[in-house]
Amino acid sequence: MPHAIEVPLSTVDKWQDIVNLLAEIMCVPSALIMRTKAPNIEVLVSSHSEGNPYEAAETAPLDTGLYCETVMETRQPLLVPDALADVDWNANPDIKLGMISYMGLPISWPDGEVFGTICVLDRKKNAYSNQFLRLLSMCRDILQADLNMLMALSGQLAESQARIRRLVDADIIGIFLWEVDTQVIVEANDAFLRIVGYDREDLRSRGMRWTAMTPPDWLEVDLRDRLPVLKRSGRLQPFEKEYFRKDGSRVPVMMGVARFEDGGKEGVAFVLDLTERKLAEADARESERRYRETQSALAHVNRVTTMGQLTASISHELKQPIGACAMNASAGLRWLAAQPPNLEEARLAFERINKDARQASDMMSHIRDLFKNAPLQKEGVQINEAIREVITLTRGEVVQHGVAVQMQLAEDLPPVKGDRVQLQQAMLNLIMNAVEAMSAVDDGPRELTIRTAADAGHAVMVTVRDSGPGVPPEHAVRLFEPFCTTKSSGMGMGLTICRSIIQAHGGTLELCENEARGAVFQFTVPTLDA
DSSP states (O other): OGGGOOOOHHHHHHHHHHHHHHHHHHTOSEEEEEEEETTEEEEEEEOOOTTOOOOTTOEEESSSOOHHHHHHHHTSOEEESOGGGOTTTTTOGGGGGTOOEEEEEEEEOTTSOEEEEEEEEESSOOOOOHHHHHHHHHHHHHHHHHHHHHHHHHHHHHHHHHHHHHHHHHTSSEEEEEETTTOBEEEEOHHHHHHHTOOHHHHHTTOOBTTTTSOHHHHHHIIIIIHHHHHHHSEEEEEEEEEEOTTSOEEEEEEEEEESSTTOSEEEEEEEEOHHHHHHHHHHHHHHHHHHHHHHHHHHHHHHHHHHHTHHHHHHHHHHHHHHHHHHHHHHHHHHHSSSOOHHHHHHHHHHHHHHHHHHHHHHHHHHHHHOOOOOOOEEEOHHHHHHHHHHHHHHHHHHTTOEEEEEEOTTOOOEEEOHHHHHHHHHHHHHHHHHHHTTOOSSOOEEEEEEEEETTTEEEEEEEEOSOOOOHHHHTTTTSTTOOSSTTOOSOHHHHHHHHHHHTTOEEEEEOOSSSSOEEEEEEEBTTO
């Protein structure tokens, strides 16, 4: 009900100035603001004027014929110039205090309910001029404007309190109140009690302290970093922490904390249970780990399959140094069997054997690395050297299909940050795709161009250009999707694996437009110092 709204002290002080001014201007001993509090009427504000018999907060019963009672009942102004000469008022209780003249107006709340009266009283006969009546009316209007504002603020406060109560009772989020000095939790909703596994009896016994419910590793941060900020600013930015449940287990939560007012003795905390989110994050990490394992296995299968296609080429490349070793061994033996032995020629033959054997060994090492299923190991890689090694492995396949290879490798390129084997696998796939595509071309030259260059933004760019039939437009948009292939015998995983390798290195792989025929693939890899 509106009449239950308390008038703030600041407003009472303002009204005090008004009645003081009224008493001074009208030269009367008493100016009052009365408030009805059934079954009584109360002096809410009394002027600080000489000879005023009324004091603030004193009350009088209604239904006793008071001047103000009539004003409130009729809701009309009342003027009594001389109560002693008026048979309707000569028994008025105020006459006993010497107040024989009266002028008063009703004060109402915005909804029409009576608040009380504003009035002036005098010990002598006083007819009060129209100017005094207008002045009293103006003061009454000021009071009613204040009541209008108070009622609006009260309605907003009630609405806010109702929203807060709905939030607390809805149990969507845990909420608790706590004493700043003792850290005792003094009130909490059911949602918070469920989160930490406590009950109402624990709350009533004041046995819940958030400091005791916080694990030591989190409590140190709370006391060292967060409490000082809360005392200084009155609030904390949302943060994550853990609480001990009553059974000793831990629960991860998201917290929001504030004090009710500057220097206030209580704070409020909002608590969101993160258990499900943390479980989902753990599942996501496990899924990502399994995905990486599957991706690595597919990449390994792809390498093995590609190397199987290069068996004849690799065999041819190995025959050359091995055959040279055999020829030089025979020559060396002949020089040793000569009379006298030609030791210098024998030494040169053995040096050639050593060189050819090292060449074969290096080639086998590269092949073995490509067959390994090792985890990603990023280090500094000279991209030009890695490309030359792949070209060596594919030389037989390139020659067999009549492809001319041009390498335009930029000098003084910085090393890139990556896994040498995986980068070579990406190059191997792109080169083999180009060779296979050009094998279907009967007219025109079969040319494969591999180019490296420094790219803006601390990266190295590698371009693989062929003179094959190119990529049909309908396949271009899906080219890097799994199982998308333009080859009748292809699995459609090669380019997907290539892109995943380059992306894992922080780079990009894309199909570019080619001015002439053929296809152009281009990828970038960040440098070691990026």
